[in-house]
Amino acid sequence: MGAIPGPLDFSPKREAAIAAPHLSTEELQRLFQEQHKYLDFFFKHLDYTQVQAFTHLCLDTEGVIFFSGVGKSGFIAQKISQTLVSTGTKAVYLSPTDALHGDIGIVGPKDVLVLFSKSGASEEIMKLVPCARAKGAYIVGISSLKDSNLVKLCDMHVYLPLERELCPFDLAPVTSTAIQMLFGDTVAIALMQAKHLTKEQYALNHPAGRIGKRLIFRVQDVMKKDNEIPLCKEDDLIMEQLLELSVKGCGCLIVIDEKRRLLGTFTDGDLRRALKSKGEGIFRLTVGEMCSRTPRSIGANAMAVEAMQKMEAPPSPITFLPVVDHENVVIGIVTLHGLVSAGL
Numbered sequence: 001m002g003a004i005p006g007p008l009d010f011s012p013k014r015e016a017a018i019a020a021p022h023l024s025t026e027e028l029q030r031l032f033q034e035q036h037k038y039l040d041f042f043f044k045h046l047d048y049t050q051v052q053a054f055t056h057l058c059l060d061t062e063g064v065i066f067f068s069g070v071g072k073s074g075f076i077a078q079k080i081s082q083t084l085v086s087t088g089t090k091a092v093y094l095s096p097t098d099a100l101h102g103d104i105g106i107v108g109p110k111d112v113l114v115l116f117s118k119s120g121a122s123e124e125i126m127k128l129v130p131c132a133r134a135k136g137a138y139i140v141g142i143s144s145l146k147d148s149n150l151v152k153l154c155d156m157h158v159y160l161p162l163e164r165e166l167c168p169f170d171l172a173p174v175t176s177t178a179i180q181m182l183f184g185d186t187v188a189i190a191l192m193q194a195k196h197l198t199k200e201q202y203a204l205n206h207p208a209g210r211i212g213k214r215l216i217f218r219v220q221d222v223m224k225k226d227n228e229i230p231l232c233k234e235d236d237l238i239m240e241q242l243l244e245l246s247v248k249g250c251g252c253l254i255v256i257d258e259k260r261r262l263l264g265t266f267t268d269g270d271l272r273r274a275l276k277s278k279g280e281g282i283f284r285l286t287v288g289e290m291c292s293r294t295p296r297s298i299g300a301n302a303m304a305v306e307a308m309q310k311m312e313a314p315p316s317p318i319t320f321l322p323v324v325d326h327e328n329v330v331i332g333i334v335t336l337h338g339l340v341s342a343g344l
Helices: 012-017 025-045 048-060 072-086 123-134 149-153 175-194 199-204 210-216 238-247 268-284 304-312 336-341
Strands: 065-069 091-093 112-116 138-143 156-159 231-233 252-256 262-267 320-324 330-335
Touching: 025 175, 048 138, 048 156, 048 175, 065 072, 065 123, 072 091, 072 112, 072 175, 112 123, 123 138, 123 149, 138 149, 231 238, 238 252, 238 262, 238 268, 252 330, 262 268, 262 320, 304 320, 304 336, 330 336
Parallel strands: 065 091, 065 112, 112 138, 138 156, 231 252
Antiparallel strands: 252 262, 320 330
């Protein structure tokens, strides 16, 4: 039977022994300054003729650019491929292990295989090179050793200068991966510029994001239409249109004529003002007597973000816009709530 444990020791000495490690602000600052110095070494010694050759290769490739790597370099290769895809370049991450077990079948003679490796000596990478060459792919090695094995084995080699890792043992890949990321992402932007990628084209690759929605969505994509539009005639009594005003949830009525052309708007704010100024007389008032006769409106083909800007324009912000065609016929309504709900 084991010994019965004694009372817990909560003495200051015991608490100090189990206290969490501590780094001073000065020590942290020193680490960041060292990393800055190592990154400066990379920028000062980078051969931009190699970078230019690689960038032109990516630009001229008719097929797909495959990126691969082992360990941390593999994660960087995957991230760079995703950046390239999002900016309009055909790129795919290829796991070296999976490639050796069948996935190499996707690689063809018009493709480029880019291999990221700090030393260029990873066993999986070495095995992948002859397989990719047999498929006819153009092979690029990217490493931080000038005399890397990739120099001899690949069609092109890009040297990423590395003074040392920030790790105190010069082992953990923290500086080498940082320069790999810098290199890949900067090349991605260079390709964007070389292809003259427009903001609209970029947005098409990001339809779910805020940028994409602002540049893709049009008023017709977010407007209410048909029975969702709160319509009324100018001769309608205000009290008879309260249900339409409240049920449609737009905070307004759109006043139209017999041909559905826009005449004005009547808001819940107008209703409150009418109640305050007319009292019981509101029961005899028509919508036309209290509505605004100079409403803002917008076309269905306008950008949705333009509708938001129009709502926010002086002299005072509003929360809706009637949507009209070229003959000023009401075909819909767009609300601020609808624009916000759409992610704009």
